[in-house]
Amino acid sequence: xxxxxxxxxxxxxxxxxxxxxxxxxxxxxxxxxxxxxxxxxxxxxxxxxxxxxxxxxxxxxxxxxxxxxxxxxxxxxxxxxxxxxxxxxxxxxxxxxxxxxxxxxxxxxxxxxxxxxxxxxxxxxxxxxxxxxxxxxxxxxxxxxxxxxxxxxxxxxxxxxxxxxxxxxxxxxxxxxxxxxxxxxxxx
Amino acid sequence: xxxxxxxxxxxxxxxxxxxxxxxxxxxxxxxxxxxxxxxxxxxxxxxxxxxxxxxxxxxxxxxxxxxxxxxxxxxxxxxxxxxxxxxxxxxxxxxxxxxxxxxxxxxxxxxxxxxxxxxxxxxxxxxxxxxxxxxxxxxxxxxxxxxxxxxxxxxxxxxxxxxxxxxxxxxxxxxxxxxxxxxxxxxx
DNA sequence: GGATTGACATACGCTGCGTATGTCTATTAT
DNA sequence: ATAATAGACATACGCAGCGTATGTCAATCC
Numbered sequence: 001x002x003x004x005x006x007x008x009x010x011x012x013x014x015x016x017x018x019x020x021x022x023x024x025x026x027x028x029x030x031x032x033x034x035x036x037x038x039x040x041x042x043x044x045x046x047x048x049x050x051x052x053x054x055x056x057x058x059x060x061x062x063x064x065x066x067x068x069x070x071x072x073x074x075x076x077x078x079x080x081x082x083x084x085x086x087x088x089x090x091x092x093x094x095x096x097x098x099x100x101x102x103x104x105x106x107x108x109x110x111x112x113x114x115x116x117x118x119x120x121x122x123x124x125x126x127x128x129x130x131x132x133x134x135x136x137x138x139x140x141x142x143x144x145x146x147x148x149x150x151x152x153x154x155x156x157x158x159x160x161x162x163x164x165x166x167x168x169x170x171x172x173x174x175x176x177x178x179x180x181x182x183x184x185x186x187x188x
Numbered sequence: 189x190x191x192x193x194x195x196x197x198x199x200x201x202x203x204x205x206x207x208x209x210x211x212x213x214x215x216x217x218x219x220x221x222x223x224x225x226x227x228x229x230x231x232x233x234x235x236x237x238x239x240x241x242x243x244x245x246x247x248x249x250x251x252x253x254x255x256x257x258x259x260x261x262x263x264x265x266x267x268x269x270x271x272x273x274x275x276x277x278x279x280x281x282x283x284x285x286x287x288x289x290x291x292x293x294x295x296x297x298x299x300x301x302x303x304x305x306x307x308x309x310x311x312x313x314x315x316x317x318x319x320x321x322x323x324x325x326x327x328x329x330x331x332x333x334x335x336x337x338x339x340x341x342x343x344x345x346x347x348x349x350x351x352x353x354x355x356x357x358x359x360x361x362x363x364x365x366x367x368x369x370x371x372x373x374x375x376x
Numbered sequence: 377g378g379a380t381t382g383a384c385a386t387a388c389g390c391t392g393c394g395t396a397t398g399t400c401t402a403t404t405a406t
Numbered sequence: 407a408t409a410a411t412a413g414a415c416a417t418a419c420g421c422a423g424c425g426t427a428t429g430t431c432a433a434t435c436c
Contacts, residue, residue, distance in 0.1 A: 005414080022295075023211055026392065038393085039416045047394070107210075107295035111351035145345070145358075145365035152344020153337040153369075160336045163299035170333075177333035181341075184372025193383080214423065226424085227385045235425070379436080386429070391422105398417070405410075 006044050008034040010058065013051045018096040022052055022104040049108060056105045057117035063091045063101070064120030071128060078137055081128045081182060085154050086175045088121055092158030093167065102155060122151050129185075139185055146185055153181060194232050196222040198246065201239045206284040210240055210292040237296060244293045245305035251279045251289070252308030259316060266325055269316045269370060273342050274363045276309055280346030281355065290343060310339050317373075327373055334373055341369060 012034045016025040027038050027048060045051040067087045074083030091097060106112055112119045126147040132138040157174040164170040200222045204213040215226050215236060233239040255275045262271030279285060294300055300307045314335040320326040345362040352358040 027394095028392070037416055040414075042394075043414060103295045103298075106347075107291045110291075111347050113348065114351055139368060141365050141368050142361045145348075145361045146369070148348045148362070149341040149345055149365055149369050152347075153341040155344065156340020157333070157337055159294070159299050159340075160301060160333075163302055173330045173333045174336070177329050177337055180327060180329050181334070181337050181369060181372045184369045184374075186372075188376065215425095216423070225385055228383075230425075231383060377436100379434100381432105381434080383432085384430085386427105388427080389425095391424085393422085394420095396417105396419080399415085401412105401414085403410100403412080406408090 005036065005040060009036065009041055009044060009051065010054055014055045014058070014096065014100070017052060017055055017100050017104065021099060022048075022108055027051075052100070052104065052108055053116070056101055056109065056115065059097055059101050060115075060117045060120050063088070063097060064124055066091050067121055067124045071124065076131070077135065078132065078186060081125075081132060081150075082179050084124060084128055085150060085178050085182060088125075088151070088154045089158050089161070089171070089174055089178065092155060093162055093171070095162070098158065098162050102159060122147055125151050132185075137187055139187055141185060150182060150185075154178060193224065193228060197224065197229055197232060197239065198242055202243045202246070202284065202288070205240060205243055205288050205292065209287060210236075210296055215239075240288075240292065240296055241304070244289055244297065244303065247285055247289050248303075248305045248308050251276070251285065252312055254279055255309055255312050259312065264319070265323065266320065266374060269313075269320060269338075270367050272312060272316055273338065273366050273370060276313075276339070276342045277346050277349070277359070277362055277366065280343060281350055281359070283350070286346065286350050290347060310335055313339050320373075325375055327375055329373060338370060338373075342366060 009031065012030045013025075016030040016033075019025075027041055031037055031041050041051065045054060067084050070087035071080045071084040074080045092102060105115075109115060113122060126143060129138060129143050129147055129150075133143065157178060161167050161170045161174055197219065200218045201213075204218040204221075207213075215229055219225055219229050229239060233242060255272050258275035259268045259272040262268045280290060293303075297303060301310060314331060317326060317331050317335055317338075321331065345366060349355050349358045349362055
């Protein structure tokens with residue numbers, strides 16, 4: 001019963017934050033939509049930010065799962081990183097992800113790498129780079145820095161795509177450029 | 189007289205937004221600090237978002253000026269882009285820039301490329317890439333996409349650096365990695 | 377010299393958050 | 407079995423903060 005209430009609030013929060021943004025979402029409306037009051041919300045999540053953090057963690061997990069799957073099915077080596085980046089860009093095209101994880105999340109909760117959810121996507125990128133390094137396919141660069149830059153590039157690409165006139169047409173442009181850019185880390 | 193009032197409000201907004209974030213900044217407090225009331229603010233900027241937009245435009249202009257100067261003094265060719273990127277990363281280390289332009293700005297005003305201030309830094313990067321392309325030093329990539337990715341990488345690097353334990357030590361790691369990454373766009 | 381516009385201040389209402397308090401149910405202890 | 411306690415919510419309250427409507431005063435235009 002209690003876990004179900006939490007889930008309902010989480011789902012309502014996800015919807016409201018995606019549609020109206022963090023500051024635009026009313027906790028009164030949000031809770032009423034699932035037949036509850038603010039009392040339940042503050043009991044489970046502490047405050048408005050707490051709910052956002054929970055929603056972000058959920059979305060982050062889903063994104064990482066997709067990226068990991070994409071990386072695995074692309075086999076090993078350099079193709080895995082490229083596939084992962086492409087998947088990340090695609091995931092970030094989701095309006096929910098965009099608004100909640102990429103825009104409001106950092107503004108309200110601070111730098112993503114400090115989140116308890118520990119930015120699972122960044123972790124994925126790091127792992128891929130480590131694997132490449134072990135295979136001798138990577139230039140000698142700072143892994144952490146490289147992962148950061150790649151992630152940032154992909155993230156910004158997604159923002160660009162979503163705001164563009166024709167997202168479906170922009171997507172491949174970004175993904176192609178990402179591959180070329182990432183090749184900067186490749187041994188020649 | 190009137191321009192001076194506007195400037196005072198702008199300065200107060202810049203300070204308040206930097207220190208307390210957008211939602212944390214009170215328009216009452218902010219205006220009182222320069223001996224005015226909210227009436228003046230709404231007269232000059234329309235609403236709270238209007239003030240933020242004006243502050244962002246100001247900061248954006250300053251950043252672009254610094255990046256351009258760095259690019260010019262680095263001479264021509266590939267070094268210019270690298271210097272520009274490094275300057276961008278450094279500029280983004282400023283807490284004011286960080287909080288206002290990189291965090292709250294996108295969350296409140298939406299994608300930076302849609303801002304009236306037209307993200308001057310992105311423009312700089314684009315120009316540098318065009319110059320490189322004309323010199324035949326650039327792989328055949330989508331210029332717009334490339335500029336986006338480079339900018340995103342630099343931006344995220346800045347966020348990482350600022351949140352790190354030892355920013356001064358992290359800075360060179362990021363800048364070095366940026367150079368390596370950017371070389372992905374270089375003809376071999 | 378009256379009318380109009382611009383540059384602010386003042387007053388008001390409403391939304392919305394967080395907290396304090398109340399109620400009911402389900403355990404746990406005795 | 408019942409008393410006590412803790413958990414899961416709802417209700418009630420206070421307060422900050424935004425936007426708007428209205429008022430005032432000076433400058434300018436006709």
